[in-house]
Amino acid sequence: MSSRLQFEGAGVCESDLSGRPFNGDTVNVAQVSDREVGKLLDDLPSAHGSQTVRDGRAWKRRLHDPAKRARRAARVVRHIRFVYFAHVDDDSMFGDYHHELVTAEVLMDRVLTARASGMKAVHTHLHGEAEEWLFKRPPRGSFQQVTPEYIRWYGRDGARRGEPMVREELAIELMAEYGYSYSNALDIATNNSGALARMDQTWLIARAKTPIYCRPLHATEFHQLARTIEAAYHVPVGDTQVTRANMDIARRAAAVLGTVLDEYVETPFHTPALAETFQEFHGAHLLRVAHARLAGLQPMPVTGVLGWFSAKRARIYAEVQARLAAR
Template sequence: MRRVAAWVAVRPQFEDVGVCESDSSTRSLNGGTVNIAHVSDREVGRLLSDLPSAHGAHTMQDGRAWKRRLYDPAKRARRALRVVRHIRFVYFAHVDDDSLYGDYHHELVTAEVLMDRVLAARASGMKAVHPQVHGEVEERLFNRPPRGSFMQVTPEYIRWYGRDGVRRAEPMVREELAIELMGEYAYGYNDALDIATNNSGALTRVDQAWLLARAKTPIYCRPLHATEFHRLACAIEGAYHVPSNDASIVKANTEIARRAAAVLGTVMDEFVEAPFQTPALADVFAEFHRAHLLRVAHARLAGLQPMPVTGVLGWFSAKRARIYAEVQARLAAR
């Protein structure tokens, strides 16, 4: 694997680590519960703890004030309680909003806002990015089609309305719709599931639950669906290409953009192709994404030993989750 930047070398070696060094938490794995680590928490902290800046040295007076704030015990305690760090770029001063710099600043703001949401959602325990669920899928979930718009009983109609025509409180998930089709038309489960997948907008139980939880989440920590994820990637890429000859700003913002790409790779627990066209950003995303998925696989494996108190079924559920994590890691290592 190519070295994408000098600062990547400070990343702790993950290949020989069985579990992550950060604190453990309880997560649900296909109905079972095992203890695994927040495998990206420390990695994200390292990436965001010393972000570069284009600002020069302060005056002596400002330096003394900064030191007082740094060593103040109360402020230090509050600082320690902060779980969510932020990506912050360097802006140009005194520029016209209608200029090229104004468009560039728009990309910086977009990247900062969306990255804040990713990090806040991750800190709250939610899946921060869902790269398979797009914005139009969310719109269809929360916009029930009128009963009169269906000319006949279709899988999509059954998804929204019962046999007596009464609308469902929530649309059926794909697994429920398949079982309903089995009872209605005597399909086998595989055939029914295939019909539910290809002839309706039904979502899997996990995806629909994620979208419903996302809708109830405050906007500042709302996770990103695939459309917003690609918008974030475009904004980071825009931030990387600084429209200026100011060496200090170019150096700072290109480095911050690379850190943002690396962070994005460490908060995604399933394999995705690099969303960047710029080679430097794509490489650093792939590097950190691969490292994160390997840590997830190791943490899943560690969760199998000893056997959890939930019994044999819980053990097999954790094993299936670990195998899935290993597959994701191997996909990233291709």
């Protein structure tokens, strides 16, 4: 008997990316990993006596097949669910272990639901501090002089900006104010203010407006999730079937995490078995993403200099990701 939990259309938050068509220029890479994530979560083990824990080679083989683009309306959001010890004292080591399992499940639910909605489910470079800096406006009187950080929050007339300037806007403002070149202005904006790149700030603002059950993870939460998956893998001494089931589920959780990251990331795991699983599935996923991007770009009509540079940049990006995954 398999502990399979499926929710048809439940807990899926809407995103403008979820309905964006494939046009040859932008590949919705979330669709690339739909099949492998579904296969990983479709037959999770349980602690039932009739469940035999497999060696995992079958599901690894299946996920090396090319992923097929699926209709978003028919997507099923599956969830990671661990097995809990029965009849144990919450004040014992099992209580701490169960707390780690709950944390891992909640964070993985957010990753999978955000992914299903078309959002970038994990941002591995933006930490929680960046979110605090974005939404915590410093008082005007706390600045002794006009600095890049002041310009980021306040205009020349001292009026508060509706949103803090992004890094690119701040660089242009510094160019106009002090006559810097763009490269020097961008360097000053990066190193002397808390300004974020436009895409990063847009992601954080969208994240803040997203319901908590499908809110994507920033880097701090991503590493917390990795720690809890490792904690789930190191099961306390107890029921053998629970131990084997949770070790297998933890490996699958590491594999799923590797298939939802569309840019190369060093493994966040220290346990060799989890690190190896993450690297294997992350590398295979990045190769599929690169091939999908290249396949989508080749028939694209390229007109004008800007179109040529856009296509060239996308191809170079795909090739770099493929090489990082294959090394």
